[in-house]
Structure formats: structure tokens, C-alpha cells
Amino acid sequence: MTKSAPKLTEPAPIDIAVICYPGSQATCIHGVTDLFTYADYFARQQSSASRTFVRITHWRPAAADGRLECVFDSRPGPLGRPTVVVVPASQLAPITRGHSPESNTWLVSRHAEGAIVAAVCGGVFVLADSGLLAGRRATTHWMFADELQRRHPELTIEADRLVIDDGDLVTAGGVLAWADMGLSLVERLLGTAVMRATARFMLIDPPGREQRYYSDFTPHLQHGDKAVLAAQHWLQAHAPAPFSIAALAGHAGLGARTFLRRFVKATGLTPSEYHQQLRIARGRELLERTQDPVDRVAAAAGYEDSGGFRRSFKRLVGLSPGEYRRRFQGGRRPQCTAD
CATH class of the missing domain: 3.40.50.880 (Class I glutamine amidotransferase (GATase) domain)
Structure with missing residues (x-):
């Protein structure tokens, strides 16, 4: 069998x-x-x-x-x-x-x-x-x-x-x-x-x-430090322009060392990092809403060197300015691509 x-x-x-x-x-x-x-x-x-x-x-x-x-x-x-x-x-x-x-x-x-x-x-x-x-x-x-x-x-x-x-x-x-x-x-x-x-x-x-x-820079404003908040408001209003720590500390009514310590504690960023986030946010907005060349976008965002803008943008956003524009032009969410 x-x-x-x-x-x-x-x-x-x-x-x-x-x-x-x-x-x-x-x-x-x-x-x-x-x-x-x-x-x-x-x-x-x-x-x-x-x-x-x-x-x-x-x-x-x-x-x-x-x-x-x-x-x-x-x-x-x-x-x-x-x-x-x-x-x-x-x-x-x-x-x-x-x-x-x-x-x-x-x-x-x-x-x-x-x-x-x-x-x-x-x-x-x-x-x-x-x-x-x-x-x-x-x-x-x-x-x-x-x-x-x-x-x-x-x-x-x-x-x-x-x-x-x-x-x-x-x-x-x-x-x-x-x-x-x-x-x-x-x-x-x-x-x-x-x-x-x-x-x-x-x-x-x-x-x-x-x-x-996808994420926008959302400044932390409800930290309770009025002096730092005054400096944040000044930066927001003058974001593309360069600044000095001494001048920013003056807007906050603090000495430079005290200002730096309190700014980092309140926002989680140094003033330079915070300023750069604001400038890159401005660049993102222009890339989404205009057809301006990247060099012009960089200048409007406060960068004298477009190469510096491109490097900072890539580091903070994860995409080059050109890639970002292709995905978000006109405020649209990213399209399906074969990248």
C-alpha cells in the first residue's frame, strides 16, 4: 500500500x-x-x-x-x-x-x-x-x-x-x-x-x-517671560533683517548673558536658530506663492548668499528649495511623485 x-x-x-x-x-x-x-x-x-x-x-x-x-x-x-x-x-x-x-x-x-x-x-x-x-x-x-x-x-x-x-x-x-x-x-x-x-x-x-x-515653524510664545516675548515680537516684525545679540537684549531690557540664558530656556532655541527659522518660514511662503527665482526668494528672506539659503533650507526642511516648490506650489499638499 x-x-x-x-x-x-x-x-x-x-x-x-x-x-x-x-x-x-x-x-x-x-x-x-x-x-x-x-x-x-x-x-x-x-x-x-x-x-x-x-x-x-x-x-x-x-x-x-x-x-x-x-x-x-x-x-x-x-x-x-x-x-x-x-x-x-x-x-x-x-x-x-x-x-x-x-x-x-x-x-x-x-x-x-x-x-x-x-x-x-x-x-x-x-x-x-x-x-x-x-x-x-x-x-x-x-x-x-x-x-x-x-x-x-x-x-x-x-x-x-x-x-x-x-x-x-x-x-x-x-x-x-x-x-x-x-x-x-x-x-x-x-x-x-x-x-x-x-x-x-x-x-x-x-x-x-x-x-x-509639512510642519510650519510655530514659535513658543506662552512661556510667561515678558522680556523674551518682547524680543520675539521684534524678531517676528523684522525677521529678514540681521540683528545683534546686544540690540535684541536691549529690546528685552536685559543684559546679553541673561537674555541668552532666558531666551533659550523660553523658546528652546538660540536667537540665531530662532531667527533662521523665521527666515526659512518666509522663504517657504514665497516658494509656495510666487514664481520668483530662488536667488530672489533668498534675498527676500534675508540671505545675501543664495547658496547659504539653499543649504539652510535643505537642513531645516529636508528638501531643496526647488523640490519644495514642486511639491507645494500654490499651497497644495505634496503630490505623489516617483522621487
Whole structure:
């Protein structure tokens, strides 16, 4: 009698669990779900195996006992341990401390089982509240970065970054950064070919953008130091013009050494760094709204040397003036490009 070949067990799919905590953003929840659904399709297309590569589940705190219950399953069946737990963005503003203790407990448990935890925008506050981010690097929406640092001084905030993949913990910046984060995870779990096919289908750039392309310089003005605030107001009104520390300290009514110390404490920047941020902000505005040559933009922003403007712009914004203009001309958000 001929023995039949042993039946091969089908590999378990990658399990993407999305936490639908109170106030989480529906766009993010369903966007991540769609992105991984597309990734599953392209993974099957590129493989000879006819199987499911990705399973997506949604989890919500249960009203009765505080546990999280599964409320959606793209491949119904026995529930296993998730490969990745996604913490979506919040609506408009970051959640308050202790907003969803059930989610925090569930996150810690899944992470202890080996899950990657990936949080987007305001969802980074949920992850930080769980304690898992303590002592680690993180990003969030650039408008929320100061608040995240205030609540969690133990974190190293890198607000210029759109996605920080720190191995077991992944954080993403702006509201729609779930796409960049999702593609990064697809590349890690399913390979570059599947990631690129998914990105092309969704008409979005592959991972590699930076949040600083989008963030405006927002001076910190509510620090309570009236002398420094007077100097900030003067700089804002005369940004393109050169200045001296002595003159700026005079506007603040302080001695130069005292002024420097208090300015850095209040704003987090030296006066020169602050002045340069204001000038680059002026340059960004002109690149978006005019057709002036870069040399003329540099002069209007207070730079005698256009080469110095180009170097400073690239360092602070992450793009050259020409690249920035192509992406943002007319105030538009960046277009999908093949850069």
C-alpha cells in the first residue's frame, strides 16, 4: 500500500489587530484595514500559494467588564495572538491621560506576547500612557509634539520624523501617516515587492517622506517671560533683517548673558536658530506663492548668499528649495511623485 504524503499545515496569516478605543479616528481604522487588505491581495498575486496572508481584526473595550472584544474579523475563526497591534489616531486633539485604561492593559499584554505595537498621531499618547514607550524614541503629529513631551518627559521626541520604526514599537506622525506606517510594516512583513504594489495601487508614495516637509515653524510664545516675548515680537516684525545679540537684549531690557540664558530656556532655541527659522518660514511662503527665482526668494528672506539659503533650507526642511516648490506650489499638499 502506498502511503499518502503528509498534509502540509498552512502557515498562519499575519494578524493585524486594530484597537478602536473611544474617540479613535474612523479614517485611520478603515484606512489601515483597507491597506492591509490590498497587501494581502498582492501577496497572493505574487505567490503560487492560494492562501490568506493577512488577517485584520478590530477590538473595542466592552462596556460590561472592561475587556477588549473582537468586533470585526476579516477571516472569522479562532483568535490567536496578533502580530501587530495598531493604535489609531484620535479625533482632532490628543486624548486625556487615563482615557482608555482597558486599551493600555491590553497593549501591554499583547506586547509581552511578542506583538509589534504601532501607533499613529494622537494614538501615540495612548501608547505612551501604557508605559511601553518609556525611555524610547517616538514621533507624533508636529502640532502635538510639545504636549507629548510635557506629559512624558522620559521620551525622546523626534517630531521631524514621519515614521520611527524602533523594532517592537512603531510611531507615526500626522493624521494620515497611517499610510506610511502601514507600508513600512507591509515591507517588513511581506517584502518590498508587495509594499510597492500596494503603494502604486493606493497612489501614495512609498515610505521615505519626513514630517518636517509639512510642519510650519510655530514659535513658543506662552512661556510667561515678558522680556523674551518682547524680543520675539521684534524678531517676528523684522525677521529678514540681521540683528545683534546686544540690540535684541536691549529690546528685552536685559543684559546679553541673561537674555541668552532666558531666551533659550523660553523658546528652546538660540536667537540665531530662532531667527533662521523665521527666515526659512518666509522663504517657504514665497516658494509656495510666487514664481520668483530662488536667488530672489533668498534675498527676500534675508540671505545675501543664495547658496547659504539653499543649504539652510535643505537642513531645516529636508528638501531643496526647488523640490519644495514642486511639491507645494500654490499651497497644495505634496503630490505623489516617483522621487
